Amino acid sequence: MRSRNIVNFVFIVVSSVVLAASVGLALDLLSGSSLLIPQFLSVIGGEISDDVDPTQNHVPVTTRKKYDNIQYRCNHTGIDTSGTNIKYAITSLLVDGGPYVKGAIALGRSLSKQHYNNKDEVTMVLMILETTELSSGERFLLDRAGWNLCIVPLIEPKDVSVVFERFRKAFTKFVLFSWTEFERIVYLDADTLVFGDISEMFDSSTSQYIPRKDVGADGTGLISDFMACHDYESGHTIEEFNSGVFSLKPNSDRFVDFLHQIKTRSDYRLDTADQGLLRDIYSKLGYTVLPLSYNGPLGMYMFEREKWKEEEEKNKGFRVIHYTEVKPFNLEPNAREWEWEPMKLWTAASTSTAIVIMSTGKYGKLMLKKQVEALGSFWNTSETVDIFIWTDNKQFIEEEGLSNGSVAAAFSHAQQGWPKDTSSRPSVFLTQKNLFKLYTYIYTIDADLLPKKEITKDVLGDLVGMKHPMQSFLSPDKWDFERRPESQAYIPVGEGQTYYQGCFYGGKSERVIQLWEEVSRAVDKDEANGISAKWDEESHLNKFFLNNPPTLSVDASYGDPTQGSKFRGIIEHLDKSNYGGHASFHKQAN
Secondary structure: OOOOOOOEOOOOHHHHHHHHHHOOOOOOOEOOEOOOOOEEEOOOOOOOOOOOOOOOOEEEOOOOOHHHHOOOOOHHHOOOOOOOOOOEEEEEEEOOOOHHHHHHHHHHHHHHHOOOOOOOOEEEEEEEEOOOOOOHHHHHHHHHOOOEEEEEOOOOOOOHHHOOHHHHHHHHHHHHHHOOOOOEEEEEOOOEEEOOOOHHHOOOOOOOOOOOEEEOOOOOOOHHHEEEEEEEEOOEEEEEEEEEEEEEOOOHHHHHHHHHHHHHOOOOOHHHOHHHHHHHHHHHHOEEEEOHHHOEEHHHHHHOHHHHHHHHHHOOOOOEEEOOOOOHHHOOOOOHHHHOHHHHHHHHHHOEEEEEEEEOOHHHHHHHHHHHHHHHHHEOOOOEEEEEEEEOOHHHHHHOOHHHOOEEEEEEOOOOOEOHHHHOHHHHHHHHHHHHOOOOEEEEEOOOEEEOOOEOHHHOOOEEEEEOHHHHOOOHHHOOOEOOOOOOOEOOOOOOOOOEEEEEEEEEHHHHHHHHHHHHHHHHHHHHOOOOOOOOHHHHHHHHHHHOOOOEEEOHHHHEOOOOOOOOOOEEEOOHHHHOOHHHHOOEOO
16 A cells, blocks of 8 residues: 655755856745745545545555655655665646546556556656646546656746746646656656557667657757657648657756746747747757657648658557647547547547445455456456445455455445345445546446456447346236335336346446436435335336436346356356355345
8 A cells, every 4th residue: 555645856955046046046936936845645545535424434546556665855754765766757747627637547547558657667757736626536546547646836937928828837847857866757748648668768878769860069968868759830740849748867957047047038939838948948958859659749640641641650650649739638529530540549548437336244255356356357348447346344355455456446334234235325326426427437236246258348338227137028017117106216007118127237427427316316215205115226226217218228148147047148146045045145224
């Protein structure tokens, strides 16, 4: 488990002050602050969601361990910084909340897919501007994506009024020059995705792939200190670089010099903000030009499709795609741009599924480990699949090491007894509403379901229900809907064309949350009137589906009632007859 201590970056304070004095630089280089002291944020051990009960115990988990001993020149934190192998950092920047948070999550996931979240020599650091507000759910998913979160202060130019508003805060990325604890830093904008190996950006001197095309007359011996790709503007490539992707060698003297230039100069292309200043600086110092495969501009795909294909073939694919011009996280769901190949790549990289389970009592003891392992092996609906469990056996999860894989979080939840254990599920799951709405899809499955075959994208839909197997041998008037008018789950005879099982359902996150909210309200009203629906949550689920028909109805293969039945058995129910029968699993409520 990651330490909860706050880790401070202490940036070259002494050298900054000395150098500042030598050039007559006042200590107000930064608005309102003379020192740069970003802070590492730990989301592990804090609350996941804004509306979670603070008394509720849970175990957020992470697969990353190595950053516990990174040396950030912060001996006062109590973290053992000895023996670390980390030399490089991959970074990005969030200057505010909103859509770019989705971009940073997707970028982190794409980096983690390339295993940069667990390489011995590399750490991933997401800079978050000190004024940026993130929800607990957003912080959790950023951490889950592989990022270490770091608060940084704002760096602004001499005259902010002449810089495009959306670029004004981008000067903050200059802070990277002061991170001298790293040999090299790679920076990626939050609207980029990584699709290949970028390790050569850490050291081009031994590279067999990066051409040594160097620019600048005054940078002898320093040329590899900064590397970037040529930019793409107005439908063509230009002989200047784009600052959305670059690699730098930190240097504390340059950091102070660059801060001085930010605060005193206005003789560069102010419309391009930090990029304009960096271009001017490195046109004199010199820099290494990287192949366009390290910063593939979406604009080229939009305006010169053939050239995009040529670059793609020449470089054997783009290692980084930069979503210039059109941001996928700002697109409407029915936008035509989703048909573009780069947007399809974004969809694949950003799609996520949350699997939600309540596993208490005998279910947890018999099924939990098998179920988690099977879900990890067979549930392949998206690149990111996270499991959330409510259980009274949290210690078992830790002891069995289940938190080291696809289990994102486990919450302590006492067994309440039948039927409360099933009827209360929607209201319990809603305690993490602010977290779950950040996922693309949510699926709820019973604790006694065990995947046996691959679960693919075929099961994805806007709203998904699973048909009950009794439909194959009973007429509709015999289906087991709640027929009492006094219940909120009431469905009159003659209505209801499909009966759905409550053990498996899901869909887009907003639709599942709507389902939970309506079912929860209906259960509460029934309880207030002293009524329990015939099949508890399942009865209310069928009433919801009557009014909100599923866009996809799957058969009982996803909840095969018995082994060897006529269904395909993609997911099978536990045969409880071997474990004392159905009743032995249901402690009765008081």
